[in-house]
Amino acid sequence: MSSMDAKCPHNTEVNCGDCRMNALCLPLALQSKEVAQLDEIVQRGRPLQKDRHIYNAGEEFKSVFAVRSGSVKSYTVSNDGQEQVTGFHLPGEIFGMDGIAHNHYTNSALAMETAAVCEIPFSRLQELSIAIPSLQRHFFQLMSKEITNDQHLITLLSKNSAEERVATLLLSISNRNLRRQLSGSRFRLPMSRADIGNYLGLTVETVSRVFGRFQKQDLLRVDKKEIEVLDFDKLRALAN
Amino acid sequence: MSSMDAKCPHNTEVNCGDCRMNALCLPLALQSKEVAQLDEIVQRGRPLQKDRHIYNAGEEFKSVFAVRSGSVKSYTVSNDGQEQVTGFHLPGEIFGMDGIAHNHYTNSALAMETAAVCEIPFSRLQELSIAIPSLQRHFFQLMSKEITNDQHLITLLSKNSAEERVATLLLSISNRNLRRQLSGSRFRLPMSRADIGNYLGLTVETVSRVFGRFQKQDLLRVDKKEIEVLDFDKLRALAN
DNA sequence: TCCGTAAGATGACCTAGATCAAGATCGCCG
């Protein structure tokens, strides 16, 4: 969070222009001058350890965040204390936009493994959006995308079976890995079975059994968190 | 959609400043000059009959909409053809923001009863947002609110029983009626049992049975679509 | 006014996934 990041060995990218993720979180049509302006306001944080919170529900909303490395989950806690995982955030993805509505975060965000995030103070982002219309547009689009993502999840929870839900999540992670030039067929799940179940409205036991069945059908090879997709067609057919 | 609205007997409000709903859909801190600018771009549509679409999924995204009277539902259709109701929109509420992300609507929107909506061309709204920062802020907030709403629904679908889901929906509608100075305890549901079930991830039969049980427990009086809430405390306890 | 179709209610039964209960494995810390 300090301006010393340039000297920190863990922060190899010191500005957005050099960041390997910029194609994912920045608007494509940005002038290099504009990237520099954005750089000015983005704060690159030092690495966060596993299970460290980035913010807690109820805290005053100040910033949105971009994942630089590692992975983050968002979750809400309802009155009766039970958690609901609302999203998994991989490198290049933005989170924290739920806080805008009420000036307080409604979710908590926590590093699922060692992670680095960029903090973008929202008031400065708003100012900059007035100077750079394509940035305004980009943020409207990001928020809209979040809405459509949530609506996909709503449909999934409302209409689909356990197998369909798990298949859909696996394909989503596979696609997001492809977007960042990683393998779409062999990857490591950053989250626990419990998180998967919570996110998909299933129990851990059901998630475990679905993984078991998928292996028996030669759809996947599962070794703990390591996944290898063996049959994309069948998986896609399931996810529909 | 024409500029003749002032002469149309069904459109009693000819500008946002006079509209009974403006406290709900406009930012509060707007100067009257700014309201006039907004008025300039808002197109007041003539009344829509029941079951008329405002837009269809896949159409090019041009505008967001505000409900002036009546009620509207949004829904998506998945690959296999099944519908998912993603929201009910009552007077004063904004819809259509799902279209921003991909320049095409992902939902279809349809009048559940005779309704009137205002159309707000999004490109003009973006321009105006640059001139009126509080309008930009307001739209960011509206979209963020949509995100938190969707996340509430996700939690509801993922963690709550049929009774809890129905109770939550009834309280939501009750509260939204209160916001527009209507009774929170006696109201008419604009949507069918099928829509309620679809929205809440339940079958019509289950919705019907839950209404039956709620009546037997003297929680509600139900007469077709007419609802009277008899015991708010118990209903709130259920909805948690 | 009457008819036909859609919407809603209710009952009997069935099933996907929850719950409960044991093991098996993993990974962290002394």
Add this chain to the structure above:
DNA sequence: CGGCGATCTTGATCTAGGTCATCTTACGGA
């Protein structure tokens, strides 16, 4: 290196809500 709590798997049982079938009621059109 060894032990212990957390995570994961697997099996046996239970249940909320789905499915199917029937009946009632409401409503729109000629």
